Amino acid sequence: MADKGNDPAVIWQTMIGEMEKGFNSFANQAMASPEFSRVMNQVGGVSAGAQKQLGELMEKYLLAMNLPSRAQMVGMAERIQSIEGQLNEIKALLQQVHHNSLTPEGGYGTPRPPRTKRPPSEGEQK
Amino acid sequence: MNAPAGLDLAGIPERIQSEVQRAIQRSIKGVEYFSSSGPSLGSTPKDILAVRGTMNLYHYRPMADEIYRVPILIVMATTNRGYILDMVPGQSFVEFLLKRGYDVYMLDWTAPKPEEKRLGMEDYVLDFIPDCIRRVQQDSGELDVSVIGYCFGGVLSLLYGSIFHDGPMKNLICFTTPIDFREMKLFANFSDRRYFDVDRLVDSVGNVPPEMILSSFEMLRPASRAASQVQLWENIWNDEYVKGYRMMDRWGTDTLPLAGEYFRAITKDLMWDNKLYNDTMSVGGRAADISKIKVPILHAVAEHDHIVPYEAARHLISKVGSSDKEEVMLKGGHVSLVAGANAVKRLWPKLDNWLGKRST
Numbered sequence: 472m473a474d475k476g477n478d479p480a481v482i483w484q485t486m487i488g489e490m491e492k493g494f495n496s497f498a499n500q501a502m503a504s505p506e507f508s509r510v511m512n513q514v515g516g517v518s519a520g521a522q523k524q525l526g527e528l529m530e531k532y533l534l535a536m537n538l539p540s541r542a543q544m545v546g547m548a549e550r551i552q553s554i555e556g557q558l559n560e561i562k563a564l565l566q567q568v569h570h571n572s573l574t575p576e577g578g579y580g581t582p583r584p585p586r587t588k589r590p591p592s593e594g595e596q597k
Numbered sequence: 598m599n600a601p602a603g604l605d606l607a608g609i610p611e612r613i614q615s616e617v618q619r620a621i622q623r624s625i626k627g628v629e630y631f632s633s634s635g636p637s638l639g640s641t642p643k644d645i646l647a648v649r650g651t652m653n654l655y656h657y658r659p660m661a662d663e664i665y666r667v668p669i670l671i672v673m674a675t676t677n678r679g680y681i682l683d684m685v686p687g688q689s690f691v692e693f694l695l696k697r698g699y700d701v702y703m704l705d706w707t708a709p710k711p712e713e714k715r716l717g718m719e720d721y722v723l724d725f726i727p728d729c730i731r732r733v734q735q736d737s738g739e740l741d742v743s744v745i746g747y748c749f750g751g752v753l754s755l756l757y758g759s760i761f762h763d764g765p766m767k768n769l770i771c772f773t774t775p776i777d778f779r780e781m782k783l784f785a786n787f788s789d790r791r792y793f794d795v796d797r798l799v800d801s802v803g804n805v806p807p808e809m810i811l812s813s814f815e816m817l818r819p820a821s822r823a824a825s826q827v828q829l830w831e832n833i834w835n836d837e838y839v840k841g842y843r844m845m846d847r848w849g850t851d852t853l854p855l856a857g858e859y860f861r862a863i864t865k866d867l868m869w870d871n872k873l874y875n876d877t878m879s880v881g882g883r884a885a886d887i888s889k890i891k892v893p894i895l896h897a898v899a900e901h902d903h904i905v906p907y908e909a910a911r912h913l914i915s916k917v918g919s920s921d922k923e924e925v926m927l928k929g930g931h932v933s934l935v936a937g938a939n940a941v942k943r944l945w946p947k948l949d950n951w952l953g954k955r956s957t
Contacts, residue, residue, distance in 0.1 A: 480616070480831075487827055494820035502816065503786055512792035526801075548712055552650065559648045566644075584659050586666040586739070588698040590953035 622834035636840055638847065639680030641691050646702070646732050651709040651716065651856070652725045654732055655679075656702050660695035665956035667767050668700040668737040670729060672750035675721070675855060676810055679705035681848050681936050682747070685840075690935060693945050699956065700737055704729045704750075709856040714803035716856035718756075718866070719881030726757045730765060741767035743956060747935060748773050748905065752873070755887050755913070756880055762889040768955045769894045770948065771913065772935055773905045776887070777874040778867045780909035783817055788868045795864040799857040807852040814852070817903050841937065849932075874912065887913075893921035895951050897944055899934040900926055923951070 501507060533540050539547075647654040671691075673679040682703070683691040694701050704726065709716060733742050744766050746754030751774025758766050779785055787793070798805070815822060825842070832838040855863075872878035878885040894917055898910050907926070914924040925947060933939040 478612075484828075484831070487824055491820045491824035495818045498819045499783065499817070502783055505786070505789065505791070508786045508789040509792045511787065512789070512794070515793075515798070548710065552710060552712065563645075563647065584662050584664045586664055586700070586737075588661070588663040588665045589957060 619834045623830065626833045626836075626839065627830075636685050636844060638685065638844060639678075639683045640685070641683050641689055641695070643703075646736060647729070649725075649728070650713050651706050652729070653705045653707060654702060654729045655705060656733075656736060657691055657695055659700060660692070661698040664698045664700045665953065666739060667741045667743050667956040668702060668733055668739055669694065669743045669745055669952075669956075670733050671701065671703040672726065672744060672746040672754050673703065673705050674748040674750045675706050675753070675859070676749060676814075676853055678848065678851050678853065679703050681932065684844050684848075684936055688844075688937065688941065690940065690945060693941075693949075697949050697953070699952070702729070702733045702736075706853055708807070708853050709804050711803055714799075714857035717858040717881075718862040720856075721753055721859065722756045722760065722880045722885070723883070726753060727761065734765065740765050743768040743770070743952065745770040746772070746774060748775075748931070752776070752867075755873070755890070755917075756878070756885045758890045758892065759878075759885040759887045760880060760883050762891065766892055768952060769890065769892055770952065771894070771896045772944075773899055773902055773910060773931055774896065774913060775905045775909040776913050776916065777909050777911075778871050779874070780906060781868075781904075782906075784813065785868060787813060787816070788864055790869050793864070795861055799861045803857050804854040805857065805860045807854045810855060811850065811852040814849075814904065845932065845937070874916075876916075887916050888918045890917045891919050893955050894919045894923075895948070896922075896924045897934060897948070898924065898926050899929045899931055901929065902931045902934070904931040 530540050642658045643655040644658070645653065646656050671679070671682060673682070683689045686692060691701055691703070730742055730744075734740060742765055744754045744758070746752070746769070751771035754769060754771065755774065755776070758769055775781055788795070825846075829839070829842050832842075866872045866878060870877070873885075873887065876886055876888070894914070896910070896913050898905075898907055900907075902910075911924075914922050927934060927939075927943045927947070929939040929943065934944055
């Protein structure tokens with residue numbers, strides 16, 4: 472086998488690793504500056520602001536078109552979620568009743584193991 | 598002509614042959630990679646005990662003939678899915694615990710829906726966690742419960758433990774849990790209060806989108822995604838490497854949105870005012886002073902954690918009021934501490950050794 476120091480694959484991998492570290496370190500230094508935070512948040516703020524304005528415009532448009540608004544859809548989703556929650560509760564209760572009828576002592580098809588385990592002594596531990 | 602020192606000319610044909618074979622394998626496996634869906638994750642048998650909006654409580658079916666008295670509730674970080682702790686058989690923290698005789702429950706999260714944007718810190722700390730603890734007590738028939746919190750799940754567990762310090766938490770284990778948010782320097786800079794208008798963001802978008810959360814994580818190491826893809830291509834002939842890559846990549850990009858009010862509280866109380874570290878934190882009007890925590894506590898931190906640097910996590914142990922407390926620093930990063938080959942040989946046995954004695 473060729474010496475690892477001369478192996479082109481190893482040299483390539485080392486180079487990629489070093490480039491990654493170097494770039495990350497450089498970028499981290501740049502991102503730690505207040506200027507970076509200011510610019511990043513300005514861009515983010517503009518985008519969020521535009522999203523809000525677009526949302527308001529859409530709301531008016533939907534109203535004019537006699538279509539349900541987002542708030543109304545959210546209200547409906549809330550009600551559906553509440554129904555889903557109740558269905559899950561009923562499902563869990565039914566499962567519990569079903570399992571209990573199979574095994575009177577526990578909530579599973581097979582009885583649960585006893586809670587009697589002790590930690591292995593120091594000598595037993597690997 | 599002599600070969601340069603260290604260069605073995607006799608090995609060159611063998612090496613060329615191996616590289617050619619790998620190049621062929623790369624082409625074949627590359628096609629397979631894009632046409633297959635990857636390993637199935639989080640498949641340890643479990644029962645869903647409760648689903649309430651973003652909150653999901655699972656109970657994993659025991660795998661040992663005899664189990665410890667005290668059940669465990671794992672509280673997952675709210676930004677990511679819990680299957681990082683249950684990847685595939687042989688690389689699943691949950692499966693490891695079950696085989697070692699623990700009774701394991703997990704509080705996992707799904708994406709909060711638009712109407713859940715009003716969920717605040719108090720919903721997580723004063724409602725979801727206590728509700729899950731109650732359900733674990735009811736299901737297991739035991740009053741004591743050990744809690745394991747990963748990353749921000751650790752922060753939520755600390756807040757819960759400091760408010761409900763009279764019980765029923767029996768032991769607390771935190772993995773890579775920050776308490777000094779000034780020391781998460783890049784996140785602190787991204788959310789600099791002079792430039793970051795959290796109110797405007799939350800009021801505009803409701804829940805904070807997962808793309809924004811993912812970008813902020815990826816910005817911590819901007820070159821790493823590209824470098825990992827180069828490494829994937831080089832190793833695509835290696836099935837084990839590809840399997841590991843796919844598991845981590847899928848989990849890493851499966852980021853959850855954060856409920857708007859909850860994000861607002863994290864930004865203002867933790868990132869800006871550093872209230873947990875300054876002992877001024879409160880949740881829903883109830884003081885959350887971590888010095889009130891007296892139960893045995895283990896804090897595992899990673900030597901090369903780029904998300905929660907050691908400086909952000911190191912004061913946890915000195916600040917809790919427990920007399921039985923330990924911090925352990927292990928090799929690895931924020932994720933490799935808890936999942937993958939590194940965790941299998943370092944964190945998991947350490948945790949088993951620590952928790953077994955305290956679970957009877």
